Amino acid sequence: MLLFPNIFILNMRQPKWLYKKAEQIILSTWHGTPLKRLVFDMENVTSANKNYKKDFYNQSRNWDYLIAANKYSEQIFESAFMYPKENILTYGYPRNDILHNYTSEYKQHIKEKLNLPTSKKVILYAPTWRDDEFHSAGNYKFKLQMDLNRMRKEFGEEYVIALRMHYFISDNIDLTGFEDFAYDFSKYNDINDLYISSDILITDYSSVFFDFANLRKPILFFTYDIEKYKSMLRGFYIDVNNDLPGPLLRTNDELIEAIKQIDLTVEKYKEKYETFYQKYCYLEDGNATKRIVDKVIK
Numbered sequence: 001m002l003l004f005p006n007i008f009i010l011n012m013r014q015p016k017w018l019y020k021k022a023e024q025i026i027l028s029t030w031h032g033t034p035l036k037r038l039v040f041d042m043e044n045v046t047s048a049n050k051n052y053k054k055d056f057y058n059q060s061r062n063w064d065y066l067i068a069a070n071k072y073s074e075q076i077f078e079s080a081f082m083y084p085k086e087n088i089l090t091y092g093y094p095r096n097d098i099l100h101n102y103t104s105e106y107k108q109h110i111k112e113k114l115n116l117p118t119s120k121k122v123i124l125y126a127p128t129w130r131d132d133e134f135h136s137a138g139n140y141k142f143k144l145q146m147d148l149n150r151m152r153k154e155f156g157e158e159y160v161i162a163l164r165m166h167y168f169i170s171d172n173i174d175l176t177g178f179e180d181f182a183y184d185f186s187k188y189n190d191i192n193d194l195y196i197s198s199d200i201l202i203t204d205y206s207s208v209f210f211d212f213a214n215l216r217k218p219i220l221f222f223t224y225d226i227e228k229y230k231s232m233l234r235g236f237y238i239d240v241n242n243d244l245p246g247p248l249l250r251t252n253d254e255l256i257e258a259i260k261q262i263d264l265t266v267e268k269y270k271e272k273y274e275t276f277y278q279k280y281c282y283l284e285d286g287n288a289t290k291r292i293v294d295k296v297i298k
Contacts, residue, residue: 007296010063020062027296028063029093032207033073033280036128037235038080057082065296069093069210070280076237089295092288098192099214100286110197116183117160123259124198126164126191127222128206144173145224146202147252152181154256164194164208200262202255205236209245213277214284218266219246220258226250245273 008018011029020026039056060066060081068074068090078085111118125146151161165173165186175182185194191208195201201212202220209219221244240248246269249255258265266273 025064025296026062027292028060028066029095030066030068030077033069033210034076034080035207035210035236035238035240036205037237038076063087065089065292067091067093067292069096070283072237072280089292090283091291091295092283092285093211094289094292095192096211096214096284097286097289099195099211100284102196107196110193114162114183114185114188114193114197116162116197121159121199122197123155123159123161123200123202124164124194124212125161125202125222126194126206126208127204145252146222146255148175148178148182150252150256152178155259156181159199159259162194162198164188164191200259210280213245213273214281216273216277218262219244219273220255220265221246221248222255223248224250243272243276245269245276 006023007025007027008020009027009029011031039053060083063083064087066077066081066083066088068077068088069092071090074085074088074090077083077088108118111122116122148161161182163173163175163182163184163186165184173184173186175184188194192211195208195212195215198217200218200220201209202222203209203212204221204223209221212219221240223240226240226248238244247254247258247265249258
């Protein structure tokens with residue numbers, strides 16, 4: 001994406017076709033505050049190209065700046081990317097500015113734009129991909145573990161579900177038969193609209209909850225395979241048993257009960273949520289874009 005003719009903004013790894021010229025500036029926003037271990041902090045890379053770490057290192061040397069949302073991310077990026085600290089801009093994420101600046105009228109507009117029933121509340125389900133579930137390198141698969149039949153039976157009168165799958169697995173979901181209850185927004189281009197229009201987030205190991213926490217709305221973690229993920233796959237940077245702003249739910253029974261008792265769930269995690277917010281969202285104030293533009297466009 002071009003901001004000015006000589007500035008490239010990336011939110012993922014640098015494409016191999018992008019060769020930086022002397023007069024160009026590359027600004028990496030990355031794509032989230034990390035929960036899962038990244039690149040050089042990963043012991044095993046089970047499904048990516050065998051040159052993944054080498055390629056990542058070489059490409060990231062072209063970045064003039066890397067944006068971090070908080071000090072926690074700054075320290076991880078310095079380690080996991082072997083990236084120079086002096087080039088990390090710990091200013092908050094520009095993409096989250098809207099989460100502090102939107103209006104109730106905008107939320108209503110988004111629900112109408114997405115064809116979501118305005119009379120019902122929205123549960124956003126945004127899981128990530130699994131490193132060990134793939135057909136071939138870079139070609140991932142995913143089996144939906146959420147019981148949509150039970151969810152519709154329990155909550156269909158009050159809620160609808162918006163699904164936002166990671167782009168690695170966005171073609172793996174079939175919602176045939178659930179058209180009145182579950183909506184697939186995996187290829188919708190702005191996840192912030194989904195955050196704003198939603199009342200509850202359900203996720204697992206995706207970094208989306210760091211961004212969603214800016215809204216101070218309820219977050220539930222549907223972590224049916226957490227022991228495998230924690231011990232055999234990526235591993236985590238934070239203590240998921242004690243530091244998350246919502247409960248770890250391993251079964252559909254636990255998930256459904258947490259939604260039924262959402263007010264009690266919110267109250268139970270109120271203190272943890274506030275601690276989490278102050279550690280990871282403290283720079284998110286709606287003005288990150290201005291801070292970064294003032295720094296980069298001198």
